[in-house]
Amino acid sequence: MSPASGSRYSKHDVSPVYECRQKPLADGSGIGKQNHLPEATGTSNTVLKDDFPSLSCQSGYSGSWPDARRTRVESLPVEETESCASLLHHDLSRKVNISYSVDEYKPSQERSPQISTSTGDSVDDLQSVIKPFDICPLKSGTPVMLKPSLLVKNREKRNEIKRSMEGESGIVLRSGMVLLKNYLSISDQVKIAKTCRELGLASGGFYQPGYRDGAKLNLQMMCLGKNWDPESGNYGDLRPIDCAAPPGIPRQFYLLVEKAIKDSHALIQQKVRVSRVEDILPSMSPNICIVNFYSASGRLGLHQDRDESPESLQRGLPVVSFSIGDSAEFLYGDQRDVDKAEKVELESGDVLIFGGKSRHIFHGVTAIKPNTAPKALLEETNLRPGRLNLTFREY
């Protein structure tokens, strides 16, 4: 669907104005240097946006995540619902000030929120309220006593043999849609998982996005480069829930995306005779990465990615997706209809690219397959059961 074809984009052809305006800090320092959460009152985790006139969000366009992605909080394990976002609201009856730097990406220690309270509560109290989500819960290097069943052990062995025998290979799934199997080496997967862990624990890190009515997405999310707000479909520089600035996209990630697009071009050239491969799959330079972590019960309903700029969508600039950890059952097709969708398994190390004529495909994740992550990845990272997915886009 193109922006001009009567979709929700047609009336929103201006760049989004997405603001998180804050009161100046008590010490007189202002916006642009520091963010400040003003006196907090209220009970819901959307209170920040709605109940503080000083924190407002405006947008030149809008969109929404499909209902299929929504899950009631009650159906999730406590551990998974107690993200920063949902915990923050428990403490909103107290006066909480949170400030942090919004400069470019810095190591997590430098970017961690500086927390103080106007009621004199201890910082420890508040830090336990704003609880980060750790995708690798034990520090790497800590011996992990795993006792997998014989069945699991055998399956892992088979998978690893299969992987090493197959090596990397590419498949053109349809015009503009390429699956690079086994593309990211274990060492790249380890680096990505560790980097995401570090970023995910710091300011702007993983949280469980939710809605005004209390419904939560069935995954943990963080954004790099720009923030994407699932509730409104807006991209912005700060995320509305706590006005945290998303960390930048690490350079190593850019390089892998660039290489994956080049290799996809070579693959398309091999399979189809075209004078300009970019007509089939345009190049792109990502300025947004949405990182999702799915636990074993994580799901993502069929949807289109169409919150990027009208120009990016119209040019068919691709979405590049990295899968790490447990395998996922991934569905894609021309309609939002599970029965008509094609199915493909995305395994750890796979890179999926969809652009050009496939940029507007409906896609989603119907299942995470337990105990399918490569053993070597788990040993090096202690990645928790589940799947890490990074989707890169150019706004």
Ligand SMILES: O=C(O)CCC(=O)C(=O)O
């Ligand atoms: O997890 C995946 O493979 C897909 C993620 C996705 O579609 C999204 O974040 O928009």
Ligand SMILES: [Fe+2]
């Ligand atoms: Fe998507």
